[in-house]
Amino acid sequence: MHCHVSQDANLSLHTLSNQTSSMTSLNMFTISLHGLFSSIGIIENVLILGVVGFQVRRSVISIWILNLAASDLLATACLPFFTLYMARGNTWTLGTTFCRIHSAMFFLNMFVSGFLLAAISMDRCLVVLRPVWAQNYRNVQLVGKICGVIWALAVLFTVPFYIFRDTYVLPNGKILCYYNFARLLPAEPFDLVHLCNQRKEALAFMRLFMSFLIPLLIIVVSYTAVNIGLVRRGSRRPFRFVRLVIAVVVSFVLCWAPYHIFIIVEVMAPAGHPAQLFAGRALPISATIGFLNSVLNPILYVFSCPDLCKKIRHSLSAVMENVLAEDLAELARRRSTARTSISTTEIVLKPNALTALCLKAEDHGRRIGILLNCPERSESVP
Structure with a gap:
């Protein structure tokens, strides 16, 4: 049983899915962009x-920084x-x-990022004041305990988004991974559409306030x-870490603000209203911009912290040196094996050559009366 309050969302999603045939080039560009973002973000x-x-x-x-990077890694x-x-x-x-699970990871990153940036700002405030x-x-x-509490709270706020996520098939055959607010229904009589509207609005505004506005x-x-x-x-400002945090905060606002705006528009606009249809079309793009925040943060860490940049370069150099050292060691081992093989062959061949030389010397000695000093073979001559 699916809650047809999602008809509002379904209307926009139907429109989006029906447009894919006429937007092939745009789709290919978006898919390629997603692939590039995911690869760069994971590596970063x-x-x-x-x-x-x-x-x-x-x-x-x-x-x-470790906790921010861990959250961003989940998203990417x-x-x-x-x-x-x-x-x-x-x-x-x-x-x-x-x-x-996929949707929960997306929202978990959203909450953790917001909570961590708020905590970092309060930390800076306490250091100064x-x-x-x-x-x-x-x-x-x-700080480790605070980060643990932040992750626990983020998981708690993410649970409803896990519970009310579901898959269902559209009339055109496409399978949606979207909200189904008809799950876990109460026992007493209720208006399904009204209940689903309440749940939809509650999650939208909870997400807006807890992960963004507050x-x-x-x-x-x-x-x-x-x-x-x-x-x-009369102190100097800003210092290095403040520049980093400001850059991360600006990135957070620019990347997540469009997503929250379109979510609220989709929830509050009347069914079938042009604003709701536009918000439905814009939501996938705004979600992509939200993912972009997890790709930008590592770049901001590097450019805002020269020491971190040096350590990254040193780490990459160390990795390359280790790889080259292993290759050179393997090459030296092979050369050493080859030399050992050649030396063994020479040792085997030398006695045979020496014996032949001694036989010739013996024959020549009988003729001229001179016996060469040859090993072992000379002793057996009568």
């Missing part, structure tokens, strides 16, 4: 995790499956369970307080 975030996790001294800043790891969905003509062929407290209590263990408000208030505190002290 794995590299950031490897370098920051194993070659950077553990600190509060490195803990923040899901992107190839979204690319496959588009490549197969906007139809989901990976089953209901993986549909829910409460330096004594920060010196005494701000440490790796505390974190954004915390970020703005925190950095306003930081700037005011620095101005009063």
